[in-house]
Amino acid sequence: MSKVTIDNVTKSYSRDTTIFTDLSLVFPDNEFIVILGPSGCGKTTLLRMIAGLEDFDRGRILIDETDVSNMKPEQRDIAMVFQNYALYPQKTVYQNMEFGLKMRKVPAEERAERIKNASEILGLDQLLDRYPKQLSGGQRQRVALGRALVRDPKLFLLDEPLSNLDAKLRIKMRSEIIQLYQRIGKTMIYVTHDQTEAMTMGTRILLMNEGLIQQYDVPEKLYDEPANIFVAQFIGSPQMNIVSEPVQNGKVKFGNITLNVPEGYQGDRIHIGLRAEDLQIADGEFYEVSHTENLGNEQLIYLYDDQGEEIVVRDYERTSLEPGQRVGLTLLDHKIHWFDHQTGERV
Known part of the structure; x- marks a missing residue:
């Protein structure tokens, strides 16, 4: 013992x-x-x-x-x-x-x-x-x-x-x-x-x-x-993407995606957490490509939204992208983490 x-x-x-x-x-x-x-x-x-x-x-x-x-x-x-x-x-x-x-x-x-x-x-x-x-x-x-x-x-x-x-x-x-x-x-x-x-x-x-x-x-x-x-x-590399969005009628907009906030959440804003591997590049005009990092079997894609917030995507397909190109995103399996806007604690 x-x-x-x-x-x-x-x-x-x-x-x-x-x-x-x-x-x-x-x-x-x-x-x-x-x-x-x-x-x-x-x-x-x-x-x-x-x-x-x-x-x-x-x-x-x-x-x-x-x-x-x-x-x-x-x-x-x-x-x-x-x-x-x-x-x-x-x-x-x-x-x-x-x-x-x-x-x-x-x-x-x-x-x-x-x-x-x-x-x-x-x-x-x-x-x-x-x-x-x-x-x-x-x-x-x-x-x-x-x-x-x-x-x-x-x-x-x-x-x-x-x-x-x-x-x-x-x-x-x-x-x-x-x-x-x-x-x-x-x-x-x-x-x-x-x-x-x-x-x-x-x-x-x-x-x-x-x-x-x-x-x-x-x-x-x-x-x-x-x-x-x-x-x-x-925990995690790259670190989890965290974006803050306003809550309207129990929903938030994340780029081209509309999400329902957890039931019972009372705040007027909420933090959305998304791992790089839970995002995928899609058609759209919501994000601008900053640069990519080639890691051999995968690449990291660095994007900016219109508010200047950085989003990192882990891309196993090694999609060919150019700096300045506009893209959209999709969520894989809706793996979303929610955090209270005031306390930062998990919702």
């Missing part, structure tokens, strides 16, 4: 700078939780509070049913992997993985067995005699993971561990971390600002902004049913 409970936690750095106010949530046992959000949203602060590296003003943090709020980091039975690998340059891979076990006075035979198992899982068994300077970035990150793995903790905390790697290596390491999670069956809490990492790795995503929970759910829900405009535009 390694459930984590955040119970009415408030954290501030000064009288004028409050990060969290009465934050409450639960990270279930044996899940891969991704804490996602822009810089400064509080995601690393939350991770560090769970680890015991940051104090907080009030509230409780529990691991399983144990209140760890006043425990030192080494008493919490956790392992943490940081953005920088923090390997000892004068020690071999084996010695780096062994060091923490030695400090905890784990017997030599057990140390050797744990390192053997971890190195086989992570593909480090041929690298145990090498020094960090002899390793690639991906190999160093695997050593950092191995050092955490040999501790056999209840809980793994990972703070942007792939951000120092190039794009190709990040993809490879994403896969390796997912496979590690599936093999060991332990709770992992992973911080990133990268929505692709979040969507491909997490069993659940906690999306935060300015210390507030925007949405906490499985990845599919954040994409298909975003809770508000922030979520809608943070």
Whole structure:
């Protein structure tokens, strides 16, 4: 068991700078939780509070049913992997993985067995005699993971561990971390600002902004049913098109398309959200082509309406279009997201 409970936690750095106010949530046992959000949203602060590296003003943090709020980091039975690998340059891979076990006075035979198992899982068994300077970035990150793995903790905390790697290596390491999670069956809490990492790795995503929970759910829900405009535009690339239109007699006009607003909506304007892949180019004069981006198997078409609002269309047909050309749009399967004009919340 390694459930984590955040119970009415408030954290501030000064009288004028409050990060969290009465934050409450639960990270279930044996899940891969991704804490996602822009810089400064509080995601690393939350991770560090769970680890015991940051104090907080009030509230409780529990691991399983144990209140760890006043425990030192080494008493919490956790392992943490940081953005920088923090390997000892004068020690071999084996010695780096062994060091923490030695400090905890784990017997030599057990140390050797744990390192053997971890190195086989992570593909480090041929690298145990090498020094960090002899390793690639991906190999160093695997050593950092191995050092955490040999501790056999209840809980793994990972703070942007792939951000120092190039794009190709990040993809490879994403896969390796997912496979590690599936093999060991332990709770992992992973911080990133990268929505692709979040969507491909997490069993659940906690999306935060300015210390507030925007949405906490499985990845599919954040994409298909975003809770508000922030979520809608943070998840997905290109970001969701959002246009604001007046409501007249329960209907809105979107270019050449007339739509019924959700029943019971009272506002005189409403935000319409449309994913780029849910739009298709059609005959018409409602939009002007700005430019296109060729992505090989598809293209992105950038349009402007008469009010100057940009609309992006994902076009799998790679329709031949010229800048300045006038076009219309159709909706595929009427996949429409509605948001309150005042609050930005999902209708």
